Amino acid sequence: MVATKILDEALRGGEPARALEQRCLASLHRAESEVKEALSSAPAFIAESKSKHILLLTNADEVNAMIEMLGESLDEITKRTQQMNERSRLDSLRKEALDDLSAELVPFVKVAEALQVSDSISEASFPELQLSITQLHRTAALASESGYSQLVRMITELHERADEATAMMKARYMDTYEVRPNSIIARGHRASSPSINIATADASSTALAEAGMLDDAIQGIVSELVRNQVASGLAQATVCFESRSDLNYVLEWSSGVDDSAELLEFDLDDLETVSEDDIDIMTQHLDISNAAARALRIYDVFRDHVVGPDFSRQLAVAMQPWFIDHVLPSSIITSSSRPSKHGSVPREMLRSRVMTVSACARVIQEAVRARGATSFKLRLDIDCLEGTIGAECRAQAVLTARKAIGTFADARHDDHEMVECPLSATRYIPLSERRQDYFPPCLVTRAALTVQDMFLSTRMDAVKAHKSGSPTIGSALNAASIECLRAYREDVPVQHNSELRASLRLKALYYNDCLMLAHSCRRSHKETGFQEDLDVQKRSLEEAANKVMMIVRRTAEQRLVENLNAACRNGALGAYGTLTRIQRSSALSGAYNAMREVVHVFSEIVPTELAEIAASTLLQKYLVILMKEVVALSEISADGCEQIDGILEDADNNVNTLMDNVKSMETLRGNASPPNIVVQLRSSQQRLSAIREILNARMEDIVRAYRTGKYNAIISRQEVEHFVKAIFEDTPLRSGFIADLDMSLEQESQEWENSNW
Structure with missing residues (x-):
């Protein structure tokens, strides 16, 4: 814009314009020199700026490192402060724990020492020992929390001593009795002081209960009963007796007495709630009822001399499975374990034995309830028990x-x-x-x-x-x-x-x-x-028998037909080549063997009348097929006639031989009519004989035999004509004989008379 103005002024006139131009040029030169000076100093300025920037970054990293070091120092100071506080707290806890432990170990050591020197289980301070053990558990937890491993190890060793002490307590409790297969012994019994015995048992059981070991101790009693098979001995025994001394009470049973002198061994007091009918039933089966009575006496022994009356309920609950599964199991109903009656029980007595088991269970239940276990249950469901026995x-x-x-x-x-x-x-x-x-x-x-x-x-x-x-x-x-x-x-x-x-x-x-x-x-x-079920089974068995017989007959007939077809294939019956004769003989032997096997087995095993029917059926089919094949031959040579006659003769002999196996039926049958199949077989044999006669006869004899009625109902007129045509050559004589087949003997005689006149 300035240049434009100057140019305008210059164009307007003269000297002022030139002066203005010079000023402009001078201004331009100064600007140019300033630019050049600035350009020459720019690299140095940039380099200086870079160095200052690098220095600034370096200072920032140092500042950050110093800040981090300061933070770590603060964390360490805080951690050390916490450790010092924790150490102070733990020292305080340690002092308290050691004080508590020193106070708690005193009674424990006293109890342990008392256990080691005492022979009487009732004199040991079991509650005091249990309290000491509980305190040891608390101290161990506190020490573990405090991190004192040495203290924990010390307490663990004390626990082991405590376990040994409790095991000693249980062992001494079990030493108060002994279970044998034929006896129970209660030790430490004083015959003159039953009240003292009961008090001692109650005290021992109370101590164990407070120590939490009574249930295991009572379960140990039941385990001993099972291990020594006491219930089996009770069932086999015929007598049970007891003996007392100042040291032991013994309940013993044996089978050394004649069981004919046995009586029901339940106490009369225990039978007050039982009906007369149940007592009668229990008296019939003393092997069951007396085993139950002896089991109840065993309960009394442990109640009075070991566990104590105060713990009757716990003892009853523990012994309940033993009563059910061992004293009164379902097997005692179906079999007797008595030496004189060993074996299966007659099944007509099962019902009364079930009733006996049920009655014994009721007696035991009421007796145990009367002894303090008021909620004890031992009832057996009769229907359920009978179902088990039935199964x-x-x-x-x-x-x-x-x-x-x-x-x-x-x-x-x-x-x-x-x-x-x-x-x-x-x-x-x-x-x-x-x-x-x-x-x-x-x-x-x-x-x-x-x-x-x-x-x-x-x-x-x-x-x-x-x-x-x-x-x-x-x-x-x-x-x-x-x-x-x-x-x-x-x-x-x-x-x-x-x-x-x-x-x-x-x-x-x-x-x-x-x-x-x-x-x-x-x-x-x-x-x-139960007649309907029997009828169903009867029909099913008869169907099974008929089915297997059908299979036997069908298989035999199939073998027979296959072999006969092979023997008669392509007119082989009348052929007399060597190879054909061998094949035919083999097939006929196979057919005979198929029949012989059935007839031989049936004649030995199945009823003779059935064997006769089976044999006749097969042999009848055998002859029918052979004769059918012979009749079907269109041409039979003289040698063929001889050969076929031999085959038919063998067939007839085979039939007679096989029927001899069942020939006794004819004697057994007497005057009674034979079965239809036997009649048919005899008819087939007659027909076979007629065919053999035709094969060996002259044409004139064949025609005359037919005209005289010799073949009536055996060989038809068409079959006679067929044989004549197959055997003899086609001549006028043959045609004449064939024509004579339709002429009766009377007609022939009349014609002869007429021709002579």
Whole structure:
């Protein structure tokens, strides 16, 4: 703007403009010189500024370090101050702890010394010792908190001494009695001072209670009873007696006396609340009731001579499981441990023994309550107990059955495992004259006999239990009897599957076994109750028997048909090549073996009438197939006739040989009609003989035999014509004979007469 103004003035005129121009130039030169001077001095200024900045940063780091050092010094001063305060406090606590410890150790040492020299448990200051131990615990906690490890170690050693002292207390308490399998001994007993004995026991137990050890000590009593099997000895014993002296009280039992002289051993006072009926029941089963009475006497011994009457409740509570699980367990109902009566109890007595156990439990409960344990309970639920007994009886019965089932396959190779069925009739009775309880003679396995015996005995016991008023046991035993049958029917095919598949003998035995067990169900119908379950099992067993028989027959028929088809394939019956003859002979042998195995096994094992039917069925099928194949041959040479005749002759001999195995049925049957299948087999044999005759006869003889009625109902007219065409060549003579088949003998005679006239 200044330059513009100057320029404007210059343009306006003359001298003033030039003067102004010079001033401007001079101003410009001064400005330029100042700029140059400033530029020349700028690096030095910048360098000086940098050095001043670096110096400032260095001073700041030093200041920060000094501040940190000052903070650390303050923390250390604070920490040292706290440590000094803590040390002062701990010194004060240490002084107090040592003062307390020195005061507390005095009574503890006195008590420990008293324990070491005293022989009487009642003279030891147990409460004082317990107080000292409690104070030691507090001192140990205080010392541990204060950090005095040496003091803690000292107190730990004192604790160990205290533990030794308490163990000594408990051991001396246990020394006051001894438990043996046949006796209980209370030591330190004074026969002349029963009140002193009770007072001493109460004092000892009180001291233990205050020391917190009474429950463990009483539990030790029960443990000794269990360890020495005292309850078992009580049940086996026949007499129990006691003896007293100035040193010991002894309760002892043994089995050295004749149990016929036994009486009910409960005190009369304990039987005041028991009904006459319960007393009668308990008298019937003295092995249970006297074991309970002796267990109650053991309770009295420990109450009066060891624990003390004041602690009757604690003793009763501790002994309750022993009463239930060892003195009156469920096993005492099902079996007697008496030497003279050892073994299973007859099941008709189970109900009364259950009632005896229940009555004994009530007597013990009321007696213990009368002795101070007013809330003691020992009642046994009869239904629950009967349920347990029933389940146990059921398990035993089924276990016996299953063990027998495991031996079923032994009969495969061992003849001793097969026996005559005990239910079989002594003689054969025709079907029309049989009664419902008839069972044919046959062989069965010993395994099945065991199952049958278990079924019948358990079934009978179930009925008796039901009649005696114990439906719970009755139902359980009935279920056991049914389960025995079910187990045999279902388990044998599964457990012995491979043996059954491989052995026709086992299949036949299983068939007989199932029918025998089904017959046992039928016979047991004479008893009342549970009939529906038995009917179901009877049907199931019969179905199982029929199923296995169907499998046997179907398998045998399948083998027979397969071999006969192989023997007759492509007209092989009439062929006489060497290879064909070998193959045919092998197949026919296979067919015979299939029949022979079934007939042989059945004739030995199953009822003879059934063996006869099975044999006749197979042999009938055998002959029918062979004759059908012969009739189907379209051409039979002279050599073929001879060969086929030999095959049919062998077949007829095979039938007679195999039927000889069951020939005794004809004698047994007498004048009674044979089964239809036997009649059909005989008819097939007649037809076979007729075919053999045709194969060996002349064409004229064949036609004449047919016209005379020799083949009536055996070989049809079409079959006779077929044989004539297959055997003889096609000639006018053959055609004439075939035409004669339709002419009766009367017509032939008439024609002959007419031709002669």
